[in-house]
Amino acid sequence: MHKEVNTDLITGLIGLILTGVFYYFTEDISFLSIVFPSYLTYILGVISISLLIKAWVKPARQPIFIDGNNVRVIVIGATLLVWWIAIRIIGFFTASVLVMMFIVCYLALVQRRLTVKAVFLWTLIVVGEVSLFYLIFTRVLHVPLPKGFLL
């Protein structure tokens, strides 16, 4: 049973925080450059306050993060950030093979046991897949993918 939360209150608060951030960083620059963002900041503030009032008067309640296993979302999100860092250090190809292998093995664990044979086969598939993308992007599309100290 998932607990329902007052989403109007949460979104109103998120909106207010963002209003504060944008208001704080509104620089003292020429009128033409800042007039539109300034108005938008005020509008964001008004909408956020309206949501907070609604949260108090007639709140919308709904369960959140009910898609499935939230730990997997966090792990995948963190892995993608690690991927981004690793690309710059060890290069696109190596980082992609390592990170993709990790994701494949991690997600596969949900529905099956890992065997040496399966991991070996997946490694071949992942290396083939990354090589294909790598060749298409570097040779056909001429995109200079980050190399790092490996490849």
Added chain:
Amino acid sequence: MEKLLATAAQLADPAVIAIVFIGVTAGLFVGAMPGLTAAMALAVLLPFTFTMSPLNGLVALGAVYMGAIYGGSFAAILVNTPGTPSSIATAFEGFPMSKKGRAVEALSVATISSAVGGLAGVTFLLLLSPPLARLSLKFGPAEYFWVAVVGLTLIASLSEGSILKGLLGGTLGMLLGTVGVAPIGGETRYTFGLPVLQGGIEMIVALIGLFVMPELFSMAAKGKAALTAVDLKSQERSSILATFKAVLSQPVNLIRSCIIGELIAIIPGAGGNIANLVAYNEAKRASKTPERFGKGTIEGLIASESSNNVTVAGSMVPLLTLGVPGAPPDAVILGVLLLHGLRPGIELFTTSGKLTYGFILSMGMASLALIPVGLLGGRIIYRVIFRTPYYFLVPTISLATLLGTFALRNSITDVLIMLLLGMGGYVLKQFGIAPAPIVLGLILGGIAEVGFVQAILGGMAQTYPVVRLFVNPLSWILIGLVLFSLAWPSLSAMLRKRSGRSEAEEEPNA
């Protein structure tokens, strides 16, 4: 007409025909995966068009778009999960048909209806765009500002959930769009001390982050349940000719659905996701046997699939004439147009007419390509997708997304922005702020800012320069639309309550 004929000759090139077929197939692949939208298909496949000529690049994207919208029907019919939001109503009829062993028939009806809808959309685009492009000359800065606001309020009020949350998302998107150099003042805003943000947030980077990443996280969270394969057990021999006859024997349904699709497509911000539901509802209201709806009738399927494919070319009307994307996938097309130095408006139909008409006609070719690709290759494509374990799909989509984002500007920072926006988008989605208004705010924000600031500049001689936004009659029509779209959720709720009350009053007499 001469331009059209000259353009048609260009499209007879075997390379163009091959691009159309490959594009439709690629779009079908992505569109058939539940949760992955047409916008994502276009954004991820965009880098593959970089080395192509402008015409071939646009032809490829038009074909991908057409294939992706149609591909949504596969998952809707076979798994009861719409591949794209444009196929929600398709699931209402298609899945019950599959359960009765009529899956192949449902897929054939969807294919032919989609092709008819696609061709109708192209016809509408050819007929409506040139006069509207001429009308766009009457649009000044104030009108452009209001067009952007209309789009934003419409998407906020038509999308699911609270209008306040929709507006919050739209405003946030517009604010994100102001990061970087101001289009008129020329100074940088909201870089938060980070020089990398001086170039602003690239629209397609945001689009990939906000549309693709939340779905990817959702797929990872759901695990195996994200893609449940079903076998096509249906053994019925559905003759293609008989299906053609069945679809074409409903001309009123087809025409009504196509017109509904086009009317909705023209509205900036609305698209196939709304058109399919409205067309389905109208088909049900007009049907002599409404009680059969929801149990597997082809009437509903025809309405949904023809209307959603009309919106592919149909939503290009505001894009090509005013530069306002009719739906999120159009934002990618807009990006490509700008990349090739093409500015929406009358010039697209005069100076760059050959290219524009080539692009429009190629969408007609893509609609026709749906028939062989869908009927012959569709089932194979579907099997490939659903037999691929989800633990391979998630990293593969991540890889394509990451590469697609990087290739836009060869910028690793864009990849980080995409990831952060994706994570933020996933969290906001949980609280009821959908990605569509944020993305649309980001897209329309630039148009709104230029219109707003130019109008204010024009009104500098007045005491209150902002009054300039309200002086033209055309502006007032657009303001009326803004107010109407803001009031629409309350109005429709009131109407529903009233009709519910009158039904309740009638019941005791029955």
